[in-house]
Amino acid sequence: MAMTMTQKILAAHAGLPEVKPGQLIQASLDMVLGNDITSPVAINEFEEKGFTQVFDKSKISLVMDHFTPNKDIKAATQCQQCRTFAHRMEIENFYDVGAMGIEHALLPEKGLVAPGEVIIGADSHTCTYGALGAFSTGVGSTDMAAGMATGKAWFKVPEAIRFYLTGELAPKVGGKDVILHIIGTIGVDGALYRSMEFQGPGVKNLSIDDRLCISNMAIEAGAKNGIFPVDEVTEEYLAGRVQRSYEKISADEDAVYEKTINIDLSQIRPTVAFPHLPENTRTIDQVGDVEIHQVVIGSCTNGRLSDMAVAADIFKGKKVHPNVRAIVIPATQQVYKDCIKLGYLEIFIDAGCVVSTPTCGPCLGGHMGILAEGERCVATTNRNFVGRMGHVKSEVYLAGPAIAASSAVAGKIALD
Amino acid sequence: MVTGTVHRYGDNVDTDVIIPARHLNTANHKELAAHCMEDIDAEFTKKVKEGDIMVGGFNFGCGSSREHAPIAIKESGISVVIAKTFARIFYRNAINIGLPILESEEAVNGIDAGDEVSVNFDTGEIQNLTKGTSYQATPFPAFIQNIIASGGLLASIQKEKPKESGEQNEL
Numbered sequence: 001m002a003m004t005m006t007q008k009i010l011a012a013h014a015g016l017p018e019v020k021p022g023q024l025i026q027a028s029l030d031m032v033l034g035n036d037i038t039s040p041v042a043i044n045e046f047e048e049k050g051f052t053q054v055f056d057k058s059k060i061s062l063v064m065d066h067f068t069p070n071k072d073i074k075a076a077t078q079c080q081q082c083r084t085f086a087h088r089m090e091i092e093n094f095y096d097v098g099a100m101g102i103e104h105a106l107l108p109e110k111g112l113v114a115p116g117e118v119i120i121g122a123d124s125h126t127c128t129y130g131a132l133g134a135f136s137t138g139v140g141s142t143d144m145a146a147g148m149a150t151g152k153a154w155f156k157v158p159e160a161i162r163f164y165l166t167g168e169l170a171p172k173v174g175g176k177d178v179i180l181h182i183i184g185t186i187g188v189d190g191a192l193y194r195s196m197e198f199q200g201p202g203v204k205n206l207s208i209d210d211r212l213c214i215s216n217m218a219i220e221a222g223a224k225n226g227i228f229p230v231d232e233v234t235e236e237y238l239a240g241r242v243q244r245s246y247e248k249i250s251a252d253e254d255a256v257y258e259k260t261i262n263i264d265l266s267q268i269r270p271t272v273a274f275p276h277l278p279e280n281t282r283t284i285d286q287v288g289d290v291e292i293h294q295v296v297i298g299s300c301t302n303g304r305l306s307d308m309a310v311a312a313d314i315f316k317g318k319k320v321h322p323n324v325r326a327i328v329i330p331a332t333q334q335v336y337k338d339c340i341k342l343g344y345l346e347i348f349i350d351a352g353c354v355v356s357t358p359t360c361g362p363c364l365g366g367h368m369g370i371l372a373e374g375e376r377c378v379a380t381t382n383r384n385f386v387g388r389m390g391h392v393k394s395e396v397y398l399a400g401p402a403i404a405a406s407s408a409v410a411g412k413i414a415l416d
Numbered sequence: 417m418v419t420g421t422v423h424r425y426g427d428n429v430d431t432d433v434i435i436p437a438r439h440l441n442t443a444n445h446k447e448l449a450a451h452c453m454e455d456i457d458a459e460f461t462k463k464v465k466e467g468d469i470m471v472g473g474f475n476f477g478c479g480s481s482r483e484h485a486p487i488a489i490k491e492s493g494i495s496v497v498i499a500k501t502f503a504r505i506f507y508r509n510a511i512n513i514g515l516p517i518l519e520s521e522e523a524v525n526g527i528d529a530g531d532e533v534s535v536n537f538d539t540g541e542i543q544n545l546t547k548g549t550s551y552q553a554t555p556f557p558a559f560i561q562n563i564i565a566s567g568g569l570l571a572s573i574q575k576e577k578p579k580e581s582g583e584q585n586e587l
Contacts, residue, residue, distance in 0.1 A: 024559045040443045041483050049570045067441060074441035124481040124505055140483035140509035142569050150573060154559070188428055189475035193504050222475060224504055277428060364437040364480070383479055385432045387455040 002252035004160040005227055006195040009135040009249050013118045021159040029059065030134075031113060032147035033121030035103055035360075036064045040078045041141035042122055043085045046148060054089045055151035061093040061112060062086050063103040066360045070097075071367035101332025101358040104128040104216060104300035108208075109332055111241030115230045116249045120144065120153050125300050125382065127218045130196075130227035131211035132234055133248065137225045158224045160195045161186075162257040165202030167266035172415065174310070175210030176302055176380065176400030179217040180271040182263070184281030192222035194258065197251065202265045203228060208237040209306040213400075216301045217382050220278040270415050272378075273398035276386045284403065284415045294377040295326045295408035296389075297401050298356070299363045302380035303331025305338050307401040312344035314405035314416050320352035321411030327369045329356045353408070365389045371396075378407040418495040418516075419534040419545070420467040422527055423453075423460060427473035431485035431506065434477070440484055448484050449491035464492050469533050471524055472499040477506025483513065490515040496535050498542060498553070500524050511560055512569040518542065523551035 001018050003011065011019040013027035034042055039062055054060055062082050067075035079096075086094035093112060100106065104125050107113050115133035119126065122144035129136035139153065147153050163182065183190070196218050198211075206214070211228050218226025228234070230248040238246075269283040297303075297311050308330055320326040328348045330336040336358065339345045348355050361368030363381040371377055371390030376397065379389065384396035397413060406416035433455040435448055442448065453460035470489060476499035477485060486509045489497065496516040510517045516537060523542045527533060531546040540553040556564070566572035 024557060037437075037440045037484075038482065041487075044443060045570055049574060072441060078441060078443070122481060122483070124479065126481075138481040138505050140481055140486075140505060140512060142483060142512035143508060146512075146569050146573055149570075188478060189501065189503070192475065192501060219479075219505075222478065222503060364432070366437055366440075383430075383432065385430045385479060387436055388432050392455045 002254040004197055004255045005249060005251040006135055006160060006225060007157055009116055010155060010157055019157045021157050023157045024154060025157060026152050026154050027118050029120060029147050029151050029153055030117035031059055031061060031119040032144060033061045033103060033126060034144050035066050035123055036068060036079050036082055037066045038122035038141045039082045042144040043081060045142055045145040051149045054148045057090045058092045060091050060148055061107060062091055063095045063106060064097060064100050065102050067366050068097050068359055102300045102303055102360055105303055105331035108132060109334055114242045114246035116247035120147050124219045125216050127225050128212055128216040128300060130215035130225050133228060133230035135225055138219060158193055158195045159258045160197045161191055162260040163196060163198045164200040164260050164262045165198060165265055166200055167202050167264045168205040169265050169268060172402045173268050173270055174400045175213030177268050177271045179214045180273050180281050181268050183221050183278045186221055188277050188279045189222040194223055196223045196226040198228045204231055208233060209304045213301055220382060270403055272403060272413060273384055275384050275395040278398060287413045290413040292324060292378050292407055292412055293375040295324055295404050296362050296369055296377060296379040296381060297404050298329025298331060299381040301382045302401050303329055305335050308339050308344050310401040311405040312347045315351040316347050318351055318409045320408045323411050324408050326353040326408040327356060328353045332358055362389055378404050378413055380404050417536050418467055420469040420495055422469050422471050422529055422531045422533050424471045424529040428475045428478055429472045430479035431477055431482050432479055434485040435488045445487055445491040448488040452488040452492045466493040467495045468493060470494045470497045471527050474500045476502050478503035481505045483509045486510045486513055486515045498523055511563055514568045518553035520551050520553040
């Protein structure tokens, strides 16, 4: 039976010649990921059930990125628990403050995820690595604990929706606009339980950062994963990062898809998701006058160097509007360093932005930019749920870095 | 078999409103339960009783993978969540920690807040005692029933004997 890319990767990891949608399988894992919020729950489970060692100390990543640098005593205690566990288990990929970055920016950057691999993470945006041609999905802490103990996880083989991409993005349009457009079209449960498979001649025109951003928000359409084929763009990114051999798995020509959605990339317009769901999208010309109080540029969705470059280009020689606090968060130490080297940091600070060490902080209303009642924020993050960034009566508008930076200068949602 | 009073919510109940991230600096079940649903229903923790039933629409539990969400619901005394559909990570998490969940669009349409509802886990039958109606939820596959019967995923792993990869398709 012909299989999709996702199905082929799952079959290979279950030791089966083929799998069918709906089939329950047990797959071997190439990486198990957790952060400072989800790992403590997993560690408690792991230890309570009497497990004493992990399946492979090189295939577990613990990244202290959510409430770090520790926002309060409780957060510090959670990181302490992770640190102690990582040392005791001799976990090789433990990333603490100073080395850490936002997990889904960090793992690809460090070459810890590769095409054809199966990765689970106790963080819903683990689906990001589909951009590199891996099967990668978010799970909970108990799945993480089981994965750390056994190196395996159970999956229901998903059906697939094919997104057939053609054309090329217009200037000032990026991966964020593509995925917001898709979520606006199919809804926040439009791909529930399914894999989103991106294909077509338009793929080669998308940078790795665009693809990482698109796969990152597959979960925002309810999807199990969002996966791209492996091409020259992927291989160029992986060169020098991934030393081990990896398998370039591609979908069978006659694989079955529940449906195909055609997307002409040249028609995608700059897009904003209004509160309180990522599906509430409007193109920039439909936004109207929305005054704002804060801008956040960063996160696992848009905290990479290309995002910083887009923002720097807009902030250069301009000033953040007096009514706006602009918070820029390079996603990893490497991105931060590159921003220094390329002069972006100086541009941000001269414009009146604050530049933070890597953290998920404000995206989930943790710290580093919480909103008061009635405040509005344009954020390059991934969720705009009720209370996501602070007070239940605050509002988050999701957009890419071009709109976010332009809005910071204008004091209202805008694109320069 | 459980019987309880219904707390009813709409579509796309996300895990941020089930347990806001500002409370995720602890993994303590009781502390999490103390803030369960507070951003969409400030009265929930005051009115919920042991055995009560939570009902939601489409895509219940969407968003963050935080297992703190089903933990908070379970710890607050909810005996079962019935929804039209569940977001997939919440679905896994609920099964893995032993919070019973059932999918039935029909049942959700026929249940209002405050109704007395009883659920038979063996048969998947949902009875609305207030309205005198009855619905059938889709039963879990045997593999998932085994996880639930074992008392959660980790307990089921402990019971499992090592298997060769060729046997895995028996799941």
